[in-house]
Amino acid sequence: MFLRNYWYVAATDAEVGRKPFGRIILGEPVVFFRTEEGKPVAMEDRCAHRQLPLSMGKLVGDELQCHYHGLRFGTDGRCTRIPGQEQIPRSAKVKTYPVAERYHWIWIWMGDPALADPAAITDFHWLDDPNHWGAKSSYLHVEANWQLVVDNLLDLTHLAFVHDTTIGNLALAEHAKVQVARAPNNVVVTRWIIDQEPPPTFKKVGGFAGHVDRWQIIDFVPPAFLRLDVGATPTGTGAPDGKRVGGIGMRNLNAITPETETTSHYFWGQAHDFDVKNAETTEKIFQQIKTAFLEDVSVFSAQQRNLTMIANPPQVDINADAGTIAARRILSRLYDEERSAASVAAAE
């Protein structure tokens, strides 16, 4: 199940340059490159002649030349040259995709190009606001369906068990006050953990001596964007009433892009609102979160292995699933809406 009429993160800005770069997005092979002016381009990674991935070819100016028999394609996807032949058949073209560059990511629109409005790109400005936020982002390949990653970030009780050496401790699962706010296309899970021991990472980067009031506010927007506002202050100083002083605040930022039904691209970053210009702090936080996320990635692939062997098994729901279930409902409604719009369009 893929939602098509959305912007997805396709690559980091550094991945896309003058060397063609291939990546499968929503089950379609796509090749990315930059024009001589630096503009990102995305087109089908499948030559119109005999299907070789165009990412194996090379750029000649702003045209992509296939590695096999040398056909060239312009940034509009049309074939511009067939070696030894003057007539170029009109069918000699490959599909192109709308792209945009924002927040150090290259975004792609996989649906109807007429609907692609860059204003609809989900806000991740924390990754590109160096005066207010220290930040570093990265990429992980995940051997699991994209919705398993979404589930994971909407239920943070798992930190207590999966990430107990970094960002988790038992207080998170046992002592959190949780609220789930649902809107038609949005779920916000707010978790407060009051007057509890800080987890190892918070001790390391926040220097807390005693108990803290910790928050985790998870903002989900479809198809797979999860922006987490997390942090802690010394207990009793008023964080739950909005007085976030004397502590640390961070944004954990996640954009998940389906690769296939059983694999995903996981773009993530961590931003922090303290010591913002200190690259060492940024790196220290980043490494802690990376350790945790690698632990998640092994959970996802193990889940997927079982789901691949036994599809749609019976599952038990628990209270902690409230946010996950709300998000899954939104996603399946949006999928039905997209499919019925597509069948109406096909009938017209």
Ligand code: FES
């Ligand atoms: S497969 Fe690309 S030119 Fe033949």
Ligand SMILES: [Fe+2]
């Ligand atoms: Fe996790």
